[in-house]
Amino acid sequence: MAGLVTTFGAGAMTNSIGEIRDADFLFVTGSNTTEAHPIIAMEMKRAVSRGAKLVVCDPRSIWLTEIAHRHLKLQPGTDVWLLNAMAHVIVVEDLVDKDFIAQHTENYEAMKAAVLKYPPEEAEKITGVPAEDIRATAREYAATKKAGIYYTLGITEHTHGTDNVYCLANLVLMTGHLGQPNAGLNPLRGQNNVQGANDAGATPVFFPGYQRAADEEVVAKYEKIWDTDLSRAPGLNLNEMMKVVGKKIKGLFIMGEDIVLSEPNACKLEQGLNGIEFLVLQDIFLNETARYAKVIFPATAFAEKDGTFTNSERRVQLVRKAVEPPGQARADWQILVDLGNACGAKWNYSKPAEIYDELARHVPRFAGISHARIEKEGGLQWPCPASDHPGTLFLHKGGVLRGKGLFEAVEYRPSSELADNEFPLILSTGRTLYHYNSATQTRRESGPHTKQPEAFVQIHPKDAERRGIADGELAEVYSRRGKVLCRAMVTREVRRGCVWMPFHFAEARANTLTTDAGDAVTGTAEYKVCAVEVRKASVPEPQPAD
Amino acid sequence: MIQQAHIMLNSKPAACRDGETVLQVAQREGVFIPTLCHDPRLKPAGACRTCLVEVEGQRRLLPACATPAAAGMVVKTDNDRVKRHVKGLLALYLADHPKDRASETGAPDQLLDLAERFGAPTDWPAMPNVRAARPGDANPYVHFQPEKCIACARCTRYCAEVESVHAITLANRGSLTTIFTADGRGLMDTTCELCGGCIDTCPTGAMTEKKPFLTKAKPERQLEKVRTTCNYCGVGCQMDLNVDHSANEGRGKVVKVTSPPPGTTTNDGNLCVKGRFAYDFLEHRDRLTMPLVRGDDGKFHETTWEAALQAAARGLLKIKTEHGSDALGFISSSRCTMEENYLVQKLSRSIFKTNNVHQCAAT
Structure with missing residues (x-):
């Protein structure tokens, strides 16, 4: 998000989902699309069956690698090396779009000087990807007009996550793949409303619509709108808050997140939570974090309330109430209004449409969107500055939103924790098709549960053999921070020296293993690289109760 | 200037674009042509023969779904010859198909809809439907009712062309043709990813959701x-x-x-x-249904909304008074709506005077 706002001027998919099927070259990196975004994957499959070229860049073999023309199976955490080497090839072989660079970008020379230090042969030694594959990919990407890049958390959940995004943005800018249909740089959002939550300003650095909280004008504007005085002190991001819970942070209000299951280095976090004075939780289930709560509000699920979600392609769409909530559960927006008023506010919103109007009125790019309009026309893609504006299919048409696209010179920095003698394996974590996040919803569902009843760790046959672990046996995965028990899945899908775990399972919390080191800009934690060791479990196989 | 290409559709000119089929032109023009095996997401199969139309100069009727629209083509979709064909064809389909609406347990049966629309006779000699289902398929979601299947292969083509997992396929020949898996395995033991696209595309409700079927829920129409x-x-x-x-x-x-x-x-x-x-x-029975406040005994107690809201407000305001605004943190959620996220940051910033507001999706 921050990376794209910096380089392009807007943090969102530059292009639309419907454009994928007509792309001619797809570079999918750090995204297990068939499992995390199955419907987008269908569009990719359609493009490939139409004849498009697909290159997958991922440390693991995934479903898409089976239909990919090339798989760059890189060592986790070496993305900057690989992407800079691709840029190197494009610069050295003079495949750049000179007109685009001259008209629409700045800082090209600095970026060029940086990537010249990253030749493909050196990249091969560090990333494990053959230099020829890097060259071929770079050439094809540069030479194809309708070439899109698609990425997910495999790019961002690193201490160098923003750097990774900068590298991708460099590739897009130097080849002029921006402001064109079927191309661009496209982050696929993991949750239904990641885009909307950020758009709405639920982040310490931005007020609604990415208006910077550090900008005095913006703060003054909202003081007027809300008719109150506001703090100028910079806020903490989630990663920073979690590190000082129980210390600097004495009270928390949490809506719809199970931090104990989803935040990294969870054992340390729980120690902090023990010292917290007051915690209010608003959720549909009693989650793991509830153990530390003083007050719990019963909230509603999406089918029980009205509102909007904004999807990956910036499309604002309606959520409609279909059934009544159970018992005394209340719509989240209603609870927030009630809580605000109990704390001294005088809010009198009677329905979500009024809240949306207040939000949109003061953000030019949302100003043309309203519930009433979506009701009539279907979802609208921002920017949509006026009520007669049709919305925007792809961004940066006829000029980068920022004014000039900014090249960033990026140098490789190793991940915060590397493998060593004590913890020789690199753990990445991720999502599967059948479960969702902390799985409070999907594990209460028969199908996903039957397909994937328990936690597992993927390990390479050679690594498993050395540790005397057979496929299907129980194994302990441990890091400097914690230990979990799960089933070993011996497979060549992972690289030797790497293991992979899903993060959905409360009894085998991958987040007790992961490090809380965060990206310097966004604070996003490094869920994709930490050092672990695996051993055969010392506990007996649990017997099924009858 | 290039003249826009046209076909004559039921004696009216209709513009046609490069690569379009007769069916696509007709649908754009709002001219109804009945279809069963057609799904715009799939390559035309021309299998069910429901969409046959008369094309001038062609001796036989042609499938609209698989016939490219060529400039100057003269097409009739509603003359007696076409209507007679559709009626007869639907009557043949109905011969081994449940004919009353009571059999419609799930999605609307488009074969029955078409039969009604075209007044197709339902009294042609009935034949037993001899398709076989997969025995003992214990998957939790997809239920196959072979007696309602017309073997149009939309489900198997969807599985191959859109979802690309090739979990189900046509098996056997003639009237025994059915929807099967490799070795007749249960769906859970195939490459099936349980997307349910087969259910969605099925025109007759032969592929249906298992859960509402087993609980005898009302059919979709109701x-x-x-x-x-x-x-x-x-x-x-x-x-x-x-x-x-x-x-x-x-x-x-x-x-x-x-x-x-x-x-x-x-x-x-x-x-x-x-x-x-x-x-x-x-x-789910685990859903929270009452506000809870932790008592002095360390346990949660159900309480009223008023009491819970007051308790929450008191607790948060106390932190603000005693430790300052920035001792509070507000964690919003990318799972909740845009409006709710707006309110959380407004609550944090305007009431509690802190920018410590975030959610898990900061990337």
Whole structure:
């Protein structure tokens, strides 16, 4: 998000989902699309069956690698090396779009000087990807007009996550793949409303619509709108808050997140939570974090309330109430209004449409969107500055939103924790098709549960053999921070020296293993690289109760 | 200037674009041509013969779905010859198909709809449907009723062309033709990803959702469809919650989830296993139904909204007074709506005077 706002001027998919099927070259990196975004994957499959070229860049073999023309199976955490080497090839072989660079970008020379230090042969030694594959990919990407890049958390959940995004943005800018249909740089959002939550300003650095909280004008504007005085002190991001819970942070209000299951280095976090004075939780289930709560509000699920979600392609769409909530559960927006008023506010919103109007009125790019309009026309893609504006299919048409696209010179920095003698394996974590996040919803569902009843760790046959672990046996995965028990899945899908775990399972919390080191800009934690060791479990196989 | 190409459709000129089929032109012009095996997401199969039209200069009727529209073509979709053909064809399909609406347990049966529309005779000699189902398929979601199948292969083509998992296939020949898996395995033991696309594309309700079928829920026609946005990943699929408002003592129940017609929304009529099937959590007994406040005994106690709101407000304001605004943190949620996220940051900033507001999706 921050990376794209910096380089392009807007943090969102530059292009639309419907454009994928007509792309001619797809570079999918750090995204297990068939499992995390199955419907987008269908569009990719359609493009490939139409004849498009697909290159997958991922440390693991995934479903898409089976239909990919090339798989760059890189060592986790070496993305900057690989992407800079691709840029190197494009610069050295003079495949750049000179007109685009001259008209629409700045800082090209600095970026060029940086990537010249990253030749493909050196990249091969560090990333494990053959230099020829890097060259071929770079050439094809540069030479194809309708070439899109698609990425997910495999790019961002690193201490160098923003750097990774900068590298991708460099590739897009130097080849002029921006402001064109079927191309661009496209982050696929993991949750239904990641885009909307950020758009709405639920982040310490931005007020609604990415208006910077550090900008005095913006703060003054909202003081007027809300008719109150506001703090100028910079806020903490989630990663920073979690590190000082129980210390600097004495009270928390949490809506719809199970931090104990989803935040990294969870054992340390729980120690902090023990010292917290007051915690209010608003959720549909009693989650793991509830153990530390003083007050719990019963909230509603999406089918029980009205509102909007904004999807990956910036499309604002309606959520409609279909059934009544159970018992005394209340719509989240209603609870927030009630809580605000109990704390001294005088809010009198009677329905979500009024809240949306207040939000949109003061953000030019949302100003043309309203519930009433979506009701009539279907979802609208921002920017949509006026009520007669049709919305925007792809961004940066006829000029980068920022004014000039900014090249960033990026140098490789190793991940915060590397493998060593004590913890020789690199753990990445991720999502599967059948479960969702902390799985409070999907594990209460028969199908996903039957397909994937328990936690597992993927390990390479050679690594498993050395540790005397057979496929299907129980194994302990441990890091400097914690230990979990799960089933070993011996497979060549992972690289030797790497293991992979899903993060959905409360009894085998991958987040007790992961490090809380965060990206310097966004604070996003490094869920994709930490050092672990695996051993055969010392506990007996649990017997099924009858 | 290039003259826009036209065909003559029922004696009226209709513009046709490069690569379009007769069916596509007709649909754009609002001229109804009956179809069963057609799905715009799939390559034309021309299998069911329901869409046959008369093309001048062609001796036989041609399938509109698989016939390219060529400039100057003269097409009749509604003359007696075409109508007679459709009537006869539908009557043949009906010979081994359940004919009364009572058999419509799930999705509307488009074969019965067409038979009604064209007045197809239902009294042609009945034949037993001899298709076989997969015995003992214990998958939780997809139920196959072979007696309703017309072997149009939409499900198997969807499985191959759209979802690309090739879990189901046509098997056997002639009237024994049925929908099968490799070695007749249960779906859970195949490459099936339980997306339910086979159910969505089936025109006769032969592939149906298992859950409402087993609970004898009302058929789809009697449910209200509420269009909404999926609450899982960031694709933003549009879907229809099929609601029985009388269930759950009037609270209403989501009986099943269906997708909007292809071509109308971002997801093009597709859904994944989570979107289509993972809605049981709405009804789960673990749902929180009452506000809870932790008492002096360390346990949670059910209480009134008023008491819970006061307790929360007191607790948060106390921290603000004693430790300052920045001792508070507000964690919003990318799972909740845009409006709710706006309110959380407004609560944090305007009431509690802190910018310590964030959610898990900061990337």
